[in-house]
Amino acid sequence: MVEITAPASSPAPVRVALIDANVAARAVVQGLLQAEGAEVHVFGHGEEALQALAGGLHVDLVLVSRHLPDMGALELLRRLRQVPCCAVLPVVLITGDDAEPLRLGALEGGFTEVLVRAAPDQLAPHLRALLRRQADLQRARILLVEDSPAMAAATAEVLAPLGMEVEHVLQAQQALERLEQQPFDLVIVDVVLPGPLTGLGLLSAIRSRRDDLAELPVLAYTGFDERVRRVEMLRRGANDYVTKPIDAEELRARVSNLVRYWRLLQQVRHQHALLARQAVTDALTGLHNRYLLDELGPRHVRRAWRGGEPLTAMMLDLDHFKDVNDQHGHDRGDQVLQELAQRLREHVRPEDVLVRYGGEEFALLLPRLGAAAAQAHAERLRQAVARQPLAGLALTASIGVCVWQPAPTPGAAASAEEAAAALRGLLVCADRCLYRAKGAGRDRCVVDVVQAVPRA
Numbered sequence: 235m236v237e238i239t240a241p242a243s244s245p246a247p248v249r250v251a252l253i254d255a256n257v258a259a260r261a262v263v264q265g266l267l268q269a270e271g272a273e274v275h276v277f278g279h280g281e282e283a284l285q286a287l288a289g290g291l292h293v294d295l296v297l298v299s300r301h302l303p304d305m306g307a308l309e310l311l312r313r314l315r316q317v318p319c320c321a322v323l324p325v326v327l328i329t330g331d332d333a334e335p336l337r338l339g340a341l342e343g344g345f346t347e348v349l350v351r352a353a354p355d356q357l358a359p360h361l362r363a364l365l366r367r368q369a370d371l372q373r374a375r376i377l378l379v380e381d382s383p384a385m386a387a388a389t390a391e392v393l394a395p396l397g398m399e400v401e402h403v404l405q406a407q408q409a410l411e412r413l414e415q416q417p418f419d420l421v422i423v424d425v426v427l428p429g430p431l432t433g434l435g436l437l438s439a440i441r442s443r444r445d446d447l448a449e450l451p452v453l454a455y456t457g458f459d460e461r462v463r464r465v466e467m468l469r470r471g472a473n474d475y476v477t478k479p480i481d482a483e484e485l486r487a488r489v490s491n492l493v494r495y496w497r498l499l500q501q502v503r504h505q506h507a508l509l510a511r512q513a514v515t516d517a518l519t520g521l522h523n524r525y526l527l528d529e530l531g532p533r534h535v536r537r538a539w540r541g542g543e544p545l546t547a548m549m550l551d552l553d554h555f556k557d558v559n560d561q562h563g564h565d566r567g568d569q570v571l572q573e574l575a576q577r578l579r580e581h582v583r584p585e586d587v588l589v590r591y592g593g594e595e596f597a598l599l600l601p602r603l604g605a606a607a608a609q610a611h612a613e614r615l616r617q618a619v620a621r622q623p624l625a626g627l628a629l630t631a632s633i634g635v636c637v638w639q640p641a642p643t644p645g646a647a648a649s650a651e652e653a654a655a656a657l658r659g660l661l662v663c664a665d666r667c668l669y670r671a672k673g674a675g676r677d678r679c680v681v682d683v684v685q686a687v688p689r690a
């Protein structure tokens with residue numbers, strides 16, 4: 235059985251506590267927040283806000299002005315963190331002073347963010363982004379694995395006001411299937427479940443995955459007297475637990491915490507992947523740069539070494555490219571390189587590595603091409619450049635080719651250093667051939683075939 239409890243209608247508005255003694259400034263922020271659909275609770279004093287929050291007012295976000303009549307902003311933050319519902323809430327400082335030390339001090343002090351009070355049209359986009367981030371949390375999808383329909387209903391009821399979508403399944407096996415089909419932000423699992431797979435089994439299945447799901451946050455539901463199981467869940471990788479009967483506020487706080495952690499992790503992963511891609515991508519041509527060659531090359535070397543398969547390196551360099559820049563300008567030169575990259579792309583197989591090695595020089599690493607095939611391929615590349623103009627200019631390229639035809643040494647494994655050194659040797663050998671092609675008049679390929687491990 236699969237039940238989906240979606241937020242009733244449109245997503246719940248983000249609820250904001252705005253704590254600011256300056257009536258005029260406060261009205262501006264309040265207006266901007268309300269224009270974005272937020273529900274705003276306004277306070278002029280810190281103490282007043284603390285009382286309301288401790289007394290059961292639910293908010294998703296707190297905005298605090300730096301100057302309050304009854305306490306400093308840092309003092310208010312410290313006390314807010316002691317109110318159970320505010321322990322993990324984002325608390326944002328609003329200040330008219332954008333001095334760096336103040337910002338740093340506030341962030342070090344524990345504020346989630348610092349917003350600089352600016353003209354309304356400048357402040358509006360920041361508030362919008364803040365609310366969007368908060369609303370994202372509210373669209374979190376939770377997979378609840380629970381055999382008691384009453385517990386499932388109670389959980390959905392507690393989490394629905396946060397705008398979270400709770401999907402309920404009865405058995406662990408069903409949960410695994412749903413995780414394959416849909417992205418979720420959190421799994422809540424009862425440790426005791428009927429069926430062949432227990433809560434512990436589900437947790438182990440998630441943690442032993444080889445993809446990003448292995449880190450998916452898991453919250454365990456345990457009975458008060460299930461201490462051993464609780465500890466076992468934590469040992470096996472549960473991020474947190476809640477004991478039954480559930481306390482609504484505690485559940486909301488723990489779930490929000492875990493969802494935020496997961497969102498943050500995803501953001502970091504995304505940024506990491508972006509940086510990793512940028513680090514190996516050449517911005518002008520979109521080809522990989524030489525760092526990818528350093529990364530992938532040794533693997534190809536090892537395979538060739540082990541299996542006695544040929545491995546070919548090519549260095550391709552445009553002829554008289556300096557003249558292009560001198561006579562037609564650097565931008566036209568850039569265009570030439572972009573078109574050349576595209577043309578080369580059309581001539582590589584999926585297993586080949588093509589990189590912009592630097593300037594107007596491109597390197598290729600081609601596995602499993604014998605000497606004759608490598609020579610024919612280089613000739614095709616040379617003709618592909620010469621046959622049609624690049625950015626409207628008739629140009630040629632010279633190509634140095636080094637074919638390594640190792641004697642088969644089955645079982646022989648090259649160390650990482652040996653593989654990297656052999657790759658360097660192969661590229662140097664191809665570069666020497668390129669130099670000879672230039673010396674012999676350009677617009678030609680020069681091929682060298684080596685059997686011994688290439689040395690730089």
Ligand SMILES: Nc1nc2c(ncn2[C@@H]2O[C@H](COP(=O)(O)OP(=O)(O)OP(=O)(O)O)[C@@H](O)[C@H]2O)c(=O)[nH]1
Binds near residue numbers: 555672676
């Ligand atoms: N437009 C442009 N030019 C570049 C780029 N990178 C390197 N170059 C230019 O490429 C030219 C390379 O010149 P040289 O190394 O003298 O070689 P060449 O003129 O091609 O002569 P040969 O290689 O001997 O045929 C230099 O003018 C560099 O400024 C780039 O990203 N864009």
